[in-house]
Amino acid sequence: MWRRFRRSRLALTALAYIAFMTFVAALAPLLANRKPLLAHGPSGWSFPAFADYVTADPDIDLPPRVETFALRAPIPYSPNSVDLPSRLDAPDRAHFFGTDDLGRDILARMIHGARVSLTVGFFATLIAVIVGSLLGAVAGYYGGFADWLVSRTIELVLCFPFLFLVLGIVALFKPSLYTIMIALGLTSWTHEARYVRGEFLRIRDIDFAQAARASGARDARIIFRHLLPNALAPVLVSASFGVAAAILTESALSFLGLGVPLPTASWGSILSAAHEHIDDAWWLVLFPGLAIFTTVASFNLVGERFRDALDPRSE
Amino acid sequence: MRAYLVRRLLYALLTFVGITIATFTLIHSVPGDPVTFYVGRVNVGSLSAQTLAAIRHEFHLDEPLPRQYLRWLRGAVTLDFGRSIQDRRPVRERILEKLPNTFELNFLAFLLAAGLGIPIGLWSAAHSGRLAERASAVGFFLIYSLPSFWVALLLIECFAVRYEILPLLGRVSDDYFELSASAQLADRMRHLVLPVLTLAYAQLAIFARFSKSALTEVIRQDFITAARAKGAGTAAVLWHHALRNALIPLITLLGITIPYLLSGSVIVEQIFQWDGIGLLYYDSILMRDYPTVMGLTVMTAIVTLFASLFADVLYAFADPRVRLGEEAMP
Numbered sequence: 001m002w003r004r005f006r007r008s009r010l011a012l013t014a015l016a017y018i019a020f021m022t023f024v025a026a027l028a029p030l031l032a033n034r035k036p037l038l039a040h041g042p043s044g045w046s047f048p049a050f051a052d053y054v055t056a057d058p059d060i061d062l063p064p065r066v067e068t069f070a071l072r073a074p075i076p077y078s079p080n081s082v083d084l085p086s087r088l089d090a091p092d093r094a095h096f097f098g099t100d101d102l103g104r105d106i107l108a109r110m111i112h113g114a115r116v117s118l119t120v121g122f123f124a125t126l127i128a129v130i131v132g133s134l135l136g137a138v139a140g141y142y143g144g145f146a147d148w149l150v151s152r153t154i155e156l157v158l159c160f161p162f163l164f165l166v167l168g169i170v171a172l173f174k175p176s177l178y179t180i181m182i183a184l185g186l187t188s189w190t191h192e193a194r195y196v197r198g199e200f201l202r203i204r205d206i207d208f209a210q211a212a213r214a215s216g217a218r219d220a221r222i223i224f225r226h227l228l229p230n231a232l233a234p235v236l237v238s239a240s241f242g243v244a245a246a247i248l249t250e251s252a253l254s255f256l257g258l259g260v261p262l263p264t265a266s267w268g269s270i271l272s273a274a275h276e277h278i279d280d281a282w283w284l285v286l287f288p289g290l291a292i293f294t295t296v297a298s299f300n301l302v303g304e305r306f307r308d309a310l311d312p313r314s315e
Numbered sequence: 316m317r318a319y320l321v322r323r324l325l326y327a328l329l330t331f332v333g334i335t336i337a338t339f340t341l342i343h344s345v346p347g348d349p350v351t352f353y354v355g356r357v358n359v360g361s362l363s364a365q366t367l368a369a370i371r372h373e374f375h376l377d378e379p380l381p382r383q384y385l386r387w388l389r390g391a392v393t394l395d396f397g398r399s400i401q402d403r404r405p406v407r408e409r410i411l412e413k414l415p416n417t418f419e420l421n422f423l424a425f426l427l428a429a430g431l432g433i434p435i436g437l438w439s440a441a442h443s444g445r446l447a448e449r450a451s452a453v454g455f456f457l458i459y460s461l462p463s464f465w466v467a468l469l470l471i472e473c474f475a476v477r478y479e480i481l482p483l484l485g486r487v488s489d490d491y492f493e494l495s496a497s498a499q500l501a502d503r504m505r506h507l508v509l510p511v512l513t514l515a516y517a518q519l520a521i522f523a524r525f526s527k528s529a530l531t532e533v534i535r536q537d538f539i540t541a542a543r544a545k546g547a548g549t550a551a552v553l554w555h556h557a558l559r560n561a562l563i564p565l566i567t568l569l570g571i572t573i574p575y576l577l578s579g580s581v582i583v584e585q586i587f588q589w590d591g592i593g594l595l596y597y598d599s600i601l602m603r604d605y606p607t608v609m610g611l612t613v614m615t616a617i618v619t620l621f622a623s624l625f626a627d628v629l630y631a632f633a634d635p636r637v638r639l640g641e642e643a644m645p
Contacts (some may be wrong), residue, residue, distance in 0.1 A: 010453075013629065029632075042465075045559060084416065135358045142610065146630065148619070152329065152330065152333070153333075154338065155326070155330055156330055156333040156334065158574070158619075158623075159330060159334055159619045159620050159623070160334075160337075160574070160612065160615070160616045160619070161574040161577040161578045161615045161616070161619060162574065162578045163574075163579075163581050163582070164577065164581065164596060164611065164615055164616075165582065165611055165612070167596070167597075168600070168608060168612055169341070171600040171603075171608075172341065172345045172608075173345070173526065196575070224574075244460065248460075248462055251462055251464075252462065252463075252464060252582055255462075255464045255582070256581070256582070257595065257601075258586060258600065268464075271464060271465060271468065274468060274613075275468060278468060278471055278472055278476055279476045283519035284469045284470055285465070285469065289465035289468070290471070291464065292462050292465065293460060293462060293465065293471055295458040296462070297456070297457055297460035300456065300460050303458065304456065
């Protein structure tokens with residue numbers, strides 16, 4: 001299957017792009033930070049930028065310390081360092097992607113925004129995969145009333161227009177990174193549940209499952225050890241689409257002002273500022289939008305090619 | 316057929332009860348005193364015990380939860396969701412007056428998406444493997460990944476800001492009532508273009524992909540091979556044998572599209588300040604106007620429920636296997 005997947009150059013590019021974005025997100029405090037990576041000051045050598053991994057920059061409003069030597073981050077701006085004199089600067093050599101209405105560097109904000117997007121994307125999907133697989137497995141394995149109940153629940157969840165439900169939950173329980181992840185996870189498990197249910201219905205009575213049952217294995221063991229691994233591939237496909245959808249929804253929430261609270265940078269919230277300055281700052285529109293689009297497209301593309309690779313009927 | 320209809324209706328009824336229970340549970344799991352839910356963001360601590368008790372009694376908050384739920388359900392059945400916290404008007408009235416505006420937008424977007432998407436999808440399934448088909452497949456794929464609010468901003472940037480040929484926002488111009496009848500119509504059309512485009516493009520991609528895979532699925536089946544074997548030409552096979560069977564699954568899209576469109580309305584109406592239920596929902600959330608939020612949540616869910624019920628019944632008419640065979644997957 002991996003061999004079939006590898007044949008698609010487009011999908012490989014997408015996979016590489018996802019790896020690159022993950023890398024950027026993981027190293028964000030080192031890539032874009034107003035504090036140096038390595039500094040020599042009156043108190044000796046230190047690694048100021050690394051401190052951001054422990055706590056968010058506490059003295060963002062203070063002037064930088066005096067150092068005799070400093071190794072700067074590639075983008076020497078923190079995502080939240082306000083610089084009013086250079087507000088709404090067009091892209092130039094100092095700010096590659098320009099600045100926003102508070103003079104904050106857009107590239108720095110986008111690098112840190114990647115963290116929000118990918119964190120929400122991965123963890124929301126993880127919740128969805130866990131909930132969906134469990135419910136789908138129970139429904140497919142036991143059938144009968146359990147199946148009926150899970151099927152009705154799926155029907156119920158699908159009745160709510162997705163964004164209405166997510167917006168409602170997030171707003172009622174105060175927007176934060178965690179609320180968003182949980183709200184997205186608990187509303188988007190239906191695909192995974194259906195796939196796992198379908199797969200379980202197909203394989204629950206195949207020889208190896210019956211053999212396991214005959215040898216006295218308990219239900220839980222059969223489900224987790226024998227059946228679930230076989231249903232994993234379609235779940236991974238659906239998870240890939242799920243990450244794309246979660247990133248899209250998170251950015252929509254941030255765009256509407258109900259995402260991760262400000263001033264935390266997120267791709268959607270930069271676009272929301274772009275809306276206010278639509279007539280004088282094209283760079284605010286272009287770059288974060290491109291980031292969302294390319295990331296979402298990559299996850300969708302990987303999911304699509306992965307699904308094709310699984311389908312024995314496609315050439 | 317009747318047995319199927321009855322069963323389907325019973326399920327719909329059950330789902331309706333589920334919707335109301337889910338919504339009611341959501342209301343009551345909101346942190347904070349439920350009094351704030353009904354009277355708005357007041358400092359509960361500043362009210363005297365007497366006033367508080369009076370409020371609780373007025374909104375029946377002193378009753379046990381099941382009683383409260385039944386009371387609320389009785390209202391919900393007649394679409395009575397209480398009064399808005401913002402202007403004290405009945406929630407039902409506020410929703411109903413915005414509904415036509417949203418319907419206008421969604422209906423046009425639906426027509427555009429289906430009218431363009433389905434033919435394109437069928438065309439590309441019939442021409443499977445050619446370069447143009449592959450290019451269009453990738454194209455639709457990319458379109459599907461575009462965030463709608465970004466597309467809206469790009470459209471605004473291009474057509475409303477740079478070239479100023481279309482209005483920036485709103486449903487009508489400021490001088491709408493001074494225009495002649497034909498100029499009024501033209502004005503409304505001009506305001507519709509960008510929101511409808513924004514709402515329609517993602518649906519268009521979904522329609523195209525769905526109809527493409529539906530036709531491809533049919534073409535793979537034995538009876539198509541048989542028709543070819545008996546000597547029917549490619550066009551005849553597609554037209555007479557494949558197409559009719561491929562169009563049936565499209566019925567299910569009806570049930571799927573409506574919640575999508577409604578979700579999209581929230582974003583599109585907010586960007587274009589289109590005075591519909593999406594904007595109402597957004598504003599109500601910002602104002603913490605819970606009765607309106609809950610009323611809209613229940614109402615949009617019910618609309619979706621009816622749409623999928625309608626689609627299922629239609630499907631059962633078109634395809635006897637559904638009503639005779641095993642219960643379809645949800």
